[in-house]
Every structure is written in C-alpha cells, then in structure tokens.
Amino acid sequence: MGAECQYELAQAAYVKLALHALKHPAAAVNGLLVGRLLDGASSPVVVAVVDAVPLSHCPHHLPLLPTHELALNLVEDHFGAQGLTVVCYYHANALRDDADLPAVAKRVGDHIFRNFPRAAVLLLNNNKLEEAVKGKNREPVIWCAWTWV
Secondary structure (H helix, E strand, O other), rough: OOOOEEEEHHHHHHHHHOOOOOOHOOOOEEEEEEEEEOOOOOOOOOEEEEEEEEEEOOOOOOOOHHHHHHHHHHHHHHHHHHOOEEEEEEEOOOOOOOOOOHHHHHHHHHHHHHOOOOOOEEEHHHHHHHHHHHHOOOOEEEEEEEEEE
C-alpha cells in the first residue's frame, strides 16, 4: 500500500474535465476518471487514466452521495467491458480561489478507493484554467491530487 504511484492522464480525459469546468465557470463541477493499473511490477506503480465522465455542475447535486453511487455503478458497468475501471474523481470548486477539497469529494473518493486502492481525487485550479484559455499559461490545471496511498 505504501508504494509510490504515478497517474498518466490521457489528453482526451484532460480536455473533457477542463471543458466541463470551463462550460460551467460559476458552478462546482465534478466527474469520474476511468482507466487501468499498468504493469503492477514497476516502481512507481502507474495508473493510466484514459477517459473522463462528467457528472454534475449544480451545487445542489454535490451532496447527493446516492446519486454519485449510482453514477459509479453505471460507469463501472459501461467501461468494465473495455477492461477499465473508475480510478479517480475530479472536482472544480465554484469560486476561483477556493483550493479546499470539499467533504463530498473525499467521500466519493472513499467509495472509489474501496474498489480501486490506487484511487485519487483531483482538484482543478480555476485560476490556471482561466489563464490557459487566455493563452497566458500552459501549466496543468490540476491544483492537487489527494490519494490514500
């Protein structure tokens, strides 16, 4: 469990989560990232994230954990046939300067962790996202990754 872990985020997944956040700039958005664990013998362990599934963009939907559980089950069923599983959860806060991961994001991450012990929660940096759109910055828009490893 204590082994280091790296996450490789495919361009398609990165673009989807960034566009989801850009489409709803005044709302908190969240979604699931699907992928697979690559060769488990390598060190550090690599999780390949291949796709993103946007979930919601309404602040009143965020605390509804049963809705997220249903979404997790549906996404697992859909991508399971391709050998993929839910490996991460992403979240962007409604406020530009808010760098705190909300409790609901941690709870959804806990659910994912039960099925995928290398799970992570990604928090988007709205400031960098805005700068990227304006062409001022080409840095990744992910503020931080919170893991259980």
